[in-house]
Amino acid sequence: MKKSASIKSRKRQQRIADSSAFAVLILLALIAMLPIYWIFRSSLMTNNELFAWPPKLLPPNWLFSNYSAALEYFPFWKYLKNTMIIIVPSVLAGTITATMGGYAFARLRFAGKKFLFTLVIGSMFLPTMVTLIPLYIMWTNLFHLSDSFLPLILPYFCGGGAFNIFLVRQFVSTIPRELDEAAMIDGAGFFRILSSIIVPAIKSAMITVAMLLFVQMWNDLLQQMIYINSSEKFTIAIGLSQFKGSLKSDWSAIMCATCMSFVPGIIIYLIGQRYFVEGIVMTGMKN
Amino acid sequence: MSTTKTSVKQQRAALRKAARNNKLLRSENRAAYILLIPSIIGLIFLTYVPLVEVLGLSLFDWRGVGTPNFVGLGNYIRLFTKDPYFVDSIKVTIFYSILAVFGSIIYSFIVALLLNRKIPARGFFRALFYLPYVLPAMAVYLGWNWLYETNYGLFNYLLSLIGVDKVMFIASKDMVVPSLALIAIWLSGNLIVIFLAGLQNVPRVYQEAAEIDGANAWNRFWNITVPCMTPIIFYNLIMSLVTNLQVVTPALALTNGGPGNSSRFISYVMYQYAFKDGKFSYACAISFVLFLLIAAFSSLLFLSSSSWVYSEGGND
Numbered sequence: 001m002k003k004s005a006s007i008k009s010r011k012r013q014q015r016i017a018d019s020s021a022f023a024v025l026i027l028l029a030l031i032a033m034l035p036i037y038w039i040f041r042s043s044l045m046t047n048n049e050l051f052a053w054p055p056k057l058l059p060p061n062w063l064f065s066n067y068s069a070a071l072e073y074f075p076f077w078k079y080l081k082n083t084m085i086i087i088v089p090s091v092l093a094g095t096i097t098a099t100m101g102g103y104a105f106a107r108l109r110f111a112g113k114k115f116l117f118t119l120v121i122g123s124m125f126l127p128t129m130v131t132l133i134p135l136y137i138m139w140t141n142l143f144h145l146s147d148s149f150l151p152l153i154l155p156y157f158c159g160g161g162a163f164n165i166f167l168v169r170q171f172v173s174t175i176p177r178e179l180d181e182a183a184m185i186d187g188a189g190f191f192r193i194l195s196s197i198i199v200p201a202i203k204s205a206m207i208t209v210a211m212l213l214f215v216q217m218w219n220d221l222l223q224q225m226i227y228i229n230s231s232e233k234f235t236i237a238i239g240l241s242q243f244k245g246s247l248k249s250d251w252s253a254i255m256c257a258t259c260m261s262f263v264p265g266i267i268i269y270l271i272g273q274r275y276f277v278e279g280i281v282m283t284g285m286k287n
Numbered sequence: 288m289s290t291t292k293t294s295v296k297q298q299r300a301a302l303r304k305a306a307r308n309n310k311l312l313r314s315e316n317r318a319a320y321i322l323l324i325p326s327i328i329g330l331i332f333l334t335y336v337p338l339v340e341v342l343g344l345s346l347f348d349w350r351g352v353g354t355p356n357f358v359g360l361g362n363y364i365r366l367f368t369k370d371p372y373f374v375d376s377i378k379v380t381i382f383y384s385i386l387a388v389f390g391s392i393i394y395s396f397i398v399a400l401l402l403n404r405k406i407p408a409r410g411f412f413r414a415l416f417y418l419p420y421v422l423p424a425m426a427v428y429l430g431w432n433w434l435y436e437t438n439y440g441l442f443n444y445l446l447s448l449i450g451v452d453k454v455m456f457i458a459s460k461d462m463v464v465p466s467l468a469l470i471a472i473w474l475s476g477n478l479i480v481i482f483l484a485g486l487q488n489v490p491r492v493y494q495e496a497a498e499i500d501g502a503n504a505w506n507r508f509w510n511i512t513v514p515c516m517t518p519i520i521f522y523n524l525i526m527s528l529v530t531n532l533q534v535v536t537p538a539l540a541l542t543n544g545g546p547g548n549s550s551r552f553i554s555y556v557m558y559q560y561a562f563k564d565g566k567f568s569y570a571c572a573i574s575f576v577l578f579l580l581i582a583a584f585s586s587l588l589f590l591s592s593s594s595w596v597y598s599e600g601g602n603d
Binding site for chain 1: 312314315316318319320322323325326327328329330332333334335336337338340341344397398401402404405406407412414415416417418419420421422423424425426429430431433434436438439441444447473504525529532533535536539540554557558561562567570571574575577578581582585
């Protein structure tokens with residue numbers, strides 16, 4: 001009798017805890033989304049409406065025409081095209097070469113494996129900021145690639161970054177070896193095993209790598225500023241920084257440009273999201 | 288007779304097997320190297336050679352053209368004694384990193400704990416908190432610049448509702464670094480996902496055993512969840528520290544190092560010397576100091592880890 005009562009009260013406690021935790025979560029989610037909402041809301045208002053006190057929570061008129069006006073000064077499609085010219089080949093090459101490296105480290109025996117792997121892990125802690133200047137000198141003085149996309153793209157043909165190699169390795173290690181061995185008895189070589197057994201099994205890891213590479217390049221304002229000079233080749237990031245400079249306080253137009261630039265990342269994220277979380281879950285475990 | 292015959296046969300079979308194994312090993316070796324060619328090229332030419340070059344170049348006086356002039360430690364001495372920006376930039380960078388790293392860890396751990404409970408629409412909430420991470424940095428800073436606007440921005444409006452006077456977030460020397468760190472915290476969705484992954488691996492048995500023993504939620508959190516999570520906390524700490532000590536984008540996108548020098552981060556000073564003034568070798572000295580700083584902080588963390596990171600049955 002007494003016992004069941006205590007269970008009941010504990011259950012009630014549990015319910016209270018659950019619903020208050022959920023309430024806190026909703027509050028945090030609202031706070032986290034507020035900046036994005038406010039930016040979007042501001043993009044649909046006139047500057048006069050923006051400079052009013054107190055600010056209105058909802059746009060009085062939803063001025064989607066602001067976007068077509070902003071597009072006249074902000075050639076979003078050109079910038080998007082340039083950004084994609086950099087990102088698409090880099091993401092593909094980075095994902096493929098990281099998969100190759102990760103597979104070799106996870107499955108194959110070869111001389112110097114430990115040493116090479118230590119070098120890979122070591123480079124995870126080597127800041128990109130440190131190698132920036134020598135690489136710039138290499139691309140511009142040695143290869144004469146100034147005002148070019150190539151210095152931004154070519155590095156991704158070289159392994160796709162230590163973290164990503166590591167991530168693929170972790171993933172491949174979880175696949176039962178029997179699968180490889182069975183294929184090997186059937187006469188498949190290592191490349192065949194990689195392409196027909198490993199790759200289908202680690203699809204979510206590869207999508208994770210692709211998304212991490214996407215975000216990394218998407219955010220890399222510094223290198224884009226260093227290597228690209230002419231306005232014909234501007235990316236979204238450089239375009240935005242120029243746009244901000246030319247329209248000092250036309251906040252409505254700047255918010256339009258900002259919102260437009262949000263969209264491609266959100267779309268890519270929504271497409272890859274399911275795999276992405278699964279992929280991160282794998283890496284988190286083994287660290 | 289028959290026994291020797293079989294043993295010879297066995298020997299032959301063993302030899303053949305060894306030869307086959309050897310051949311397999313050789314082809315395995317070859318396949319591995321072919322697969323690793325891109326990574327090895329990257330490691331050599333994009334990582335370790337440039338690291339040596341940074342150190343080498345920093346010992347010269349070279350501005351992009353002409354013959355380099357050997358100056359020994361001259362660049363370093365100048366940096367620490369005469370440079371108007373450098374020493375302050377170290378302080379600013381460390382201050383920013385401390386705020387951004389601890390802020391992000393605490394924020395994302397709390398969110399991950401909440402997401403780890405039984406809640407409706409979990410995938411939706413997870414995606415929501417992760418979303419800021421996939422937005423392009425330049426756009427994020429532009430957008431927040433408007434939220435931080437002194438007279439008509441969102442934050443000052445919210446503060447006015449609770450009766451706080453207007454704050455100059457970006458335009459004041461004291462507030463600019465905390466304001467930028469707040470953006471970094473907002474962007475830390477990737478940490479949430481990693482924490483969440485770790486939380487799902489905290490063994491349920493411990494929790495249940497403690498619950499039967501009558502431990503309350505608070506005790507369970509501090510004595511089970513937190514110790515089990517220390518390896519993940521450590522990983523997030525170190526990754527977040529390495530990232531934040533290199534901070535440059537907010538200065539490039541928003542503040543240009545100002546007001547005054549209050550957001551002039553180390554990497555931004557380096558960027559300006561190299562790419563605005565063409566003082567490449569001098570900037571290399573800054574890069575190398577940054578490298579040493581990051582190495583020092585990482586080693587400190589690693590050294591401290593034995594006292595607070597809990598590992599179950601060694602590493603795997």
